[in-house]
Amino acid sequence: MADGFRAVPPTLARYRVPRALLRATAQTLRDLSRDAIEAVVLWQGHVVSEVVAEATELVVPEQRAGRLHFDVPLDERLRLVERVAARGEFILVQVHTHPAEAFHSAADDRLAIPRHLGALSIVVPYFARDWDGDLRATSVHRHAGAGVWEELPRGAVETLFEVTP
Numbered sequence: 001m002a003d004g005f006r007a008v009p010p011t012l013a014r015y016r017v018p019r020a021l022l023r024a025t026a027q028t029l030r031d032l033s034r035d036a037i038e039a040v041v042l043w044q045g046h047v048v049s050e051v052v053a054e055a056t057e058l059v060v061p062e063q064r065a066g067r068l069h070f071d072v073p074l075d076e077r078l079r080l081v082e083r084v085a086a087r088g089e090f091i092l093v094q095v096h097t098h099p100a101e102a103f104h105s106a107a108d109d110r111l112a113i114p115r116h117l118g119a120l121s122i123v124v125p126y127f128a129r130d131w132d133g134d135l136r137a138t139s140v141h142r143h144a145g146a147g148v149w150e151e152l153p154r155g156a157v158e159t160l161f162e163v164t165p
């Protein structure tokens, strides 16, 4: 393992995401949402360098959800962080579904699970019903600090993620 990133560097500019993890993300969100409720999953991963991170695992947290919200209880959040840290990794990205359009709501700003500077939050529209994992069909938001999340333009999304075999 790359030595000693104790925190996620805010300079990350590229995330390697295995194609199988993207597929599993789409399938899991679809199964959890069942076209009726929001669902959330997380991408665990490690930091390769100041600018590159690699998603390694799909994490499905214990969650309560309704048509317009999801909630991951605090004790589950703490368990997750502990488990991931024990492996020298981080929760890098949150991915959740919306019933219709993809955007970051005020609740999403407030309740996002990864909260480090530069954390990513991806919103998948239409309960991921027909989503094949193409990130260009989602909205991608980056934590700019102090609970402010900025939506990334399409061009930035395309260079931010590298889908790996």
Ligand SMILES: [Zn+2]
Binding pocket: 096, 097, 098, 103, 104, 105, 108, 123
């Ligand atoms: Zn949301």
